[in-house]
Amino acid sequence: MSDELIISAKNVTKSFSIGGNKHHIAVNDVSLDMYKGETLALVGESGCGKSTLAKLLMRLIKADSGEIIFDGIDISSLSEKYVRPYRKRMQMVFQDPASSLDPRMKVRDIIAEPLKVWKVCDSKEEMDDRVRELLELVDLKESALDRYPHQFSGGQKQRIGIARAIALNPDLIVCDESVSALDVSVQAQILNLLKRLKKELGLSCLFISHDLSVVNFIADRVCVMHDGRICEMAAKESIYSDPKSEYTKYLLDAISAS
Amino acid sequence: MSDILLELKDLKVSVRKDKSYLPIVKGVDIAVPKGEIVGLVGESGCGKSMSAKSIMGLLPSSARVEGSIFWHGKDETTDLTGLKEKELRKMCGPEISMIFQEPMTSLNPMMRIGDQVAEVLLVHKLVKNRNEAREKVICLLSEVGISEPELRYRSYPHEFSGGMRQRVMIAMAMICEPKLLIADEPTTALDVTIEAQILKLIRQMCTSHNMSAIIITHNMRVVSQLCDSVYVMYMGRIMERSSVRELFENPLHPYTKGLLSSIPKIGDNPEYLSTIPGNIPEAGKEAVGCEFCLRCSDDERKCFFERPGETKISEDHFVSCFCVEREGRIS
Amino acid sequence: MKKENRQKSEHEFLRAFLQNKAAVISTVIILLIIILSVLAPFLTRYDETGQDLLNRLMPPGNGHIFGTDELGRDVFTRVFYGTRVSLLIGLFPTVLAVAVGTVAGVCAAHFKGAADFIIMRLADVMLSIPGMLLAMVVLYTLGGSLTSVIISLILMEWGGIAVVVRSAALEIQECEYVTAAASIGAGKLWIILRHILPNLLPTLIVLFTLNIPSSILSESSLSFLGIGIQPPQVSLGLMTGTSRQYLFSSPHLVLAPAVMILLLVLSFNFLGDALRDILDPERKTL
Numbered sequence: 001m002s003d004e005l006i007i008s009a010k011n012v013t014k015s016f017s018i019g020g021n022k023h024h025i026a027v028n029d030v031s032l033d034m035y036k037g038e039t040l041a042l043v044g045e046s047g048c049g050k051s052t053l054a055k056l057l058m059r060l061i062k063a064d065s066g067e068i069i070f071d072g073i074d075i076s077s078l079s080e081k082y083v084r085p086y087r088k089r090m091q092m093v094f095q096d097p098a099s100s101l102d103p104r105m106k107v108r109d110i111i112a113e114p115l116k117v118w119k120v121c122d123s124k125e126e127m128d129d130r131v132r133e134l135l136e137l138v139d140l141k142e143s144a145l146d147r148y149p150h151q152f153s154g155g156q157k158q159r160i161g162i163a164r165a166i167a168l169n170p171d172l173i174v175c176d177e178s179v180s181a182l183d184v185s186v187q188a189q190i191l192n193l194l195k196r197l198k199k200e201l202g203l204s205c206l207f208i209s210h211d212l213s214v215v216n217f218i219a220d221r222v223c224v225m226h227d228g229r230i231c232e233m234a235a236k237e238s239i240y241s242d243p244k245s246e247y248t249k250y251l252l253d254a255i256s257a258s
Numbered sequence: 259m260s261d262i263l264l265e266l267k268d269l270k271v272s273v274r275k276d277k278s279y280l281p282i283v284k285g286v287d288i289a290v291p292k293g294e295i296v297g298l299v300g301e302s303g304c305g306k307s308m309s310a311k312s313i314m315g316l317l318p319s320s321a322r323v324e325g326s327i328f329w330h331g332k333d334e335t336t337d338l339t340g341l342k343e344k345e346l347r348k349m350c351g352p353e354i355s356m357i358f359q360e361p362m363t364s365l366n367p368m369m370r371i372g373d374q375v376a377e378v379l380l381v382h383k384l385v386k387n388r389n390e391a392r393e394k395v396i397c398l399l400s401e402v403g404i405s406e407p408e409l410r411y412r413s414y415p416h417e418f419s420g421g422m423r424q425r426v427m428i429a430m431a432m433i434c435e436p437k438l439l440i441a442d443e444p445t446t447a448l449d450v451t452i453e454a455q456i457l458k459l460i461r462q463m464c465t466s467h468n469m470s471a472i473i474i475t476h477n478m479r480v481v482s483q484l485c486d487s488v489y490v491m492y493m494g495r496i497m498e499r500s501s502v503r504e505l506f507e508n509p510l511h512p513y514t515k516g517l518l519s520s521i522p523k524i525g526d527n528p529e530y531l532s533t534i535p536g537n538i539p540e541a542g543k544e545a546v547g548c549e550f551c552l553r554c555s556d557d558e559r560k561c562f563f564e565r566p567g568e569t570k571i572s573e574d575h576f577v578s579c580f581c582v583e584r585e586g587r588i589s
Numbered sequence: 590m591k592k593e594n595r596q597k598s599e600h601e602f603l604r605a606f607l608q609n610k611a612a613v614i615s616t617v618i619i620l621l622i623i624i625l626s627v628l629a630p631f632l633t634r635y636d637e638t639g640q641d642l643l644n645r646l647m648p649p650g651n652g653h654i655f656g657t658d659e660l661g662r663d664v665f666t667r668v669f670y671g672t673r674v675s676l677l678i679g680l681f682p683t684v685l686a687v688a689v690g691t692v693a694g695v696c697a698a699h700f701k702g703a704a705d706f707i708i709m710r711l712a713d714v715m716l717s718i719p720g721m722l723l724a725m726v727v728l729y730t731l732g733g734s735l736t737s738v739i740i741s742l743i744l745m746e747w748g749g750i751a752v753v754v755r756s757a758a759l760e761i762q763e764c765e766y767v768t769a770a771a772s773i774g775a776g777k778l779w780i781i782l783r784h785i786l787p788n789l790l791p792t793l794i795v796l797f798t799l800n801i802p803s804s805i806l807s808e809s810s811l812s813f814l815g816i817g818i819q820p821p822q823v824s825l826g827l828m829t830g831t832s833r834q835y836l837f838s839s840p841h842l843v844l845a846p847a848v849m850i851l852l853l854v855l856s857f858n859f860l861g862d863a864l865r866d867i868l869d870p871e872r873k874t875l
Contacts, residue, residue: 045449045450045451045452046420046449058772060768060771060772084774084776087772087773087774088774090772091772091773092769092772094765094768094769095765096765099764099765099766100765100766100768100769101766101769102766102770102783102784102787102788103766103788103870103871104787104788104790104870105783105787113770113773113775113783114773114774117773117774117775117776117779118774148870148871150870150871153537153538153540154302154538155537155538156537161769164769164773168773183301183302183476183538184301184476184477184478184517184520184521185301185516185517185520185533185534185538186301186537186538187520188520188521188522188531188532188533188534189533191522191531192530192531192533195530196530210449210450211450212450212524213521213522213523213524214522216522216523216524216525216527217522217527217528217531240524240525250451251450251451252524254450254451254453254454255450255479255524256524
């Protein structure tokens with residue numbers, strides 16, 4: 001981990017209209033810094049704004065106010081045309097592996113899609129080699145190439161999603177509840193895979209989860225969100241042993257009740 | 259008879275696909291004692307939901323059930339698989355009731371909460387009129403922890419949070435005072451803090467109404483917090499069964515061990531988690547030997563050709579695995 | 590490499606197609622009808638307009654396979670000449686209407702805001718005018734001919750198609766794989782062409798097969814009202830329309846073209862259903 005910032009949010013606010021003049025403030029004046037090479041976990045219960053914050057950071061939605069600084073540039077105010085080059089450098093792994101893969105595309109085309117969009121490969125052979133290389137990185141067999149997503153189990157689908165996310169060698173990947181829809185035995189495999197890839201490829205990872213025990217395994221730092229605000233942000237070691245905020249304590253109590 | 263309420267005997271469920279039947283549940287024996295909470299754990303496709311649905315006859319029409327499901331009622335024992343649709347419907351509610359995973363879709367969005375709960379009473383003609391039903395419903399709503407039940411009676415589902423809706427579902431399931439509650443992943447869609455509350459509520463209801471329950475879940479935490487005994491299922495068969503305490507302290511089947519050790523734990527920071535290798539096979543495949551042998555770290559040749567029988571470890575701990583048999587842990 | 594891939598996938602499609610009985614049978618029937626109607630002049634010795642007033646309303650037989658009509662014309666000949674026109678009217682406007690409706694619906698769904706509002710209100714206006722009235726306006730201004738019938742059919746149909754396509758496209762847009770494509774950095778056109786259109790395919794096939802019969806039938810109503818295809822041109826719709834008064838005395842006059850319409854409509858429906866199955870990767874068993 002370095003001291004170099006990769007992405008930071010400064011006083012970001014986002015609200016959604018919920019009919020009439022009422023607004024729901026999903027993310028309320030949030031500021032956070034993320035350093036190169038670290039895994040930062042965003043933890044909180046459903047509706048706390050963690051997914052919205054991730055989408056704001058990736059500029060999939062626009063913030064109402066505040067700045068999002070990626071590599072020294074405020075991307076929150078850029079128009080779609082100028083944001084595009086940054087998209088190449090941040091990728092996302094989604095929650096539901098079944099719905100994040102186009103059912104009408106073969107695995108070959110799914111993994112190659114980012115390569116095609118960015119035209120990074122000069123020839124078909126180069127692209128094919130890259131796809132095979134990615135497949136190997138996520139421990140899938142070559143026979144997977146010509147099959148469709150529905151022919152794979154949940155864990156394998158998530159591997160395909162991860163291969164797509166790392167295809168462009170991004171600096172940052174955002175995992176939005178990427179393991180919560182998986183079965184226990186497969187969840188452990190995917191968590192190990194993410195940790196290994198992060199190490200091998202030097203990725204920075206924003207890991208969104210509601211599960212504190214999963215976060216404990218993968219994160220370097222933990223950021224606990226509640227009602228659109230950050231209520232605690234600390235290194236992993238200290239947040240579990242010495243939670244400062246009431247809400248963190250409450251969350252920890254709930255899972256250690258057994 | 260004994261204090262067993264429900265008994266599944268060599269239950270097999272297969273689902274038709276194209277022209278053949280795929281075996282989903284391949285012969286399970288489950289006994290639910292009176293007043294106890296039994297957990298059915300396993301990963302997706304292991305047949306836990308199918309087994310539970312077969313009890314209430316809720317399987318799709320393409321499914322075929324073999325074996326028997328004995329219901330030990332007050333004075334007689336009935337085989338639920340032999341009942342007609344109509345007779346089974348009569349049981350659902352007063353004797354057995356079920357709650358589902360999705361509290362969002364299990365409630366009718368166009369109907370007031372209170373009326374939905376009251377409907378169950380009216381369908382089974384357990385009350386004389388609407389007013390009596392209303393009184394009962396309000397009483398129960400407050401029992402499941404809904405504040406201001408008179409006011410909430412007139413609310414619609416969308417005005418409730420996920421946890422509140424699950425409370426309503428529990429009230430609906432409880433209103434006829436059934437002897438058995440089947441809960442299919444009751445807390446999977448809920449947050450951890452809500453999960454703890456709902457589990458506590460189910461526990462409470464079981465104790466205060468002397469009710470048995472079957473909890474179907476993939477979450478070991480739910481099992482440890484709620485159940486008395488637990489059945490671990492894999493690919494349509496039971497791998498291990500024991501009391502909850504015994505299972506967590508002394509897991510013996512390689513699958514159970516693998517499951518328990520692949521859950522990340524707070525306070526324990528390994529470089530990598532231990533995993534069960536391979537993927538969950540597609541449901542409906544029949545193996546000659548042990549269903550788990552392909553992913554097992556402890557397999558031997560025998561496992562591929564022969565299916566292990568149940569080995570008794572103690573009074574309430576049974577394992578189906580050759581390794582356990584070999585190590586001579588039979589007491 | 591890509592060429593190889595494409596050949597391979599074409600090969601897969603062909604194999605799946607040939608394995609599907611409904612697809613093969615309906616294709617054979619459709620092809621047979623097309624060939625017969627193209628070769629119609631060589632199949633009979635009668636002229637489609639040639640009147641033979643001495644042999645009016647003859648029952649089938651006696652050299653006239655399907656008998657003769659009220660002016661003594663050979664019904665068999667007329668059915669195949671009529672099929673030519675009806676096939677044109679069934680396929681051509683439907684293809685165009687589906688194309689126009691798809692573009693409009695996808696644009697409305699994708700660009701939202703003003704584009705959505707304008708396109709959808711336009712479609713609403715089209716839908717709120719009774720189709721027949723709309724067609725009559727067009728036909729009176731342009732005169733009754735094949736082209737104007739086609740134009741009026743497109744005008745009648747695109748609105749409904751656009752509404753259905755829009756709602757289907759909106760649903761697809763909500764899917765996570767579309768968000769995933771956006772997060773990769775794919776542009777709007779890329780997403781529409783590679784993700785939305787392929788997943789709209791089943792909807793489009795259904796719309797297409799549903800609209801073929803309705804086109805044929807609308808044409809027959811227009812012709813019956815006397816503003817569609819003008820005699821001496823024949824169409825299946827016109828034939829059923831004009832023979833209505835002889836329904837009880839000479840039922841073969843109505844039956845022959847009606848059976849042809851039925852055969853066409855059923856074949857296209859079966860073909861559509863089969864295509865939907867063949868093109869759906871999840872139903873493929875490999």
